[in-house]
Amino acid sequence: MREFVRRWGPCIALLVGVPVFGHARLIGTLPAADAELTDRPTSLTLTFNENVRLAVLKLTAAGHDVPLTIDRGAAPAKAVLVPLPPLAAGKYSVEWSALTQSDGHVVKGAYSFVIR
Numbered sequence: 001m002r003e004f005v006r007r008w009g010p011c012i013a014l015l016v017g018v019p020v021f022g023h024a025r026l027i028g029t030l031p032a033a034d035a036e037l038t039d040r041p042t043s044l045t046l047t048f049n050e051n052v053r054l055a056v057l058k059l060t061a062a063g064h065d066v067p068l069t070i071d072r073g074a075a076p077a078k079a080v081l082v083p084l085p086p087l088a089a090g091k092y093s094v095e096w097s098a099l100t101q102s103d104g105h106v107v108k109g110a111y112s113f114v115i116r
Contacts, residue, residue: 024050024100024107033111040115044068044082044094048107051076052098055106061090076101089115 028047031037044059053076059066068082080098092115097108 023103023105024048024052024098026096026107026109029094029111031113033113035113037113037115040087041084043084045079046096046098047079048098049078051078051101052080052107053101054080054082054096054098056095056097056108057082058095059084060093060095061087066092087115 025048026046027049028045030043030045031041044057046054046057053074054070057068057070057080059068066087067085070082074080091112093110093112095108095110097106099106
């Protein structure tokens, strides 16, 4: 055991002192994931635990893309709000990816909601 500590102790001490950086993660959406809505939403909001810059946002219904206008010049933010065109009843799929401001990593995900 002494040999292990003598040999590896300095390395372990360095690792313990290294800060751990997590990636941004999605903490909320409006409309919410798996929501069943009776009112048509006028915007879509993605909320993250840290500032991000939206890279991709794709909204589809019945296999067809819904055109969205995304402000590519927007400053990084924790909440990204995108106006929606008038939506018909149906199931909508949202695919997104964002670039984290703190470490430059790309995070992505998908969810869906239904309008009745």
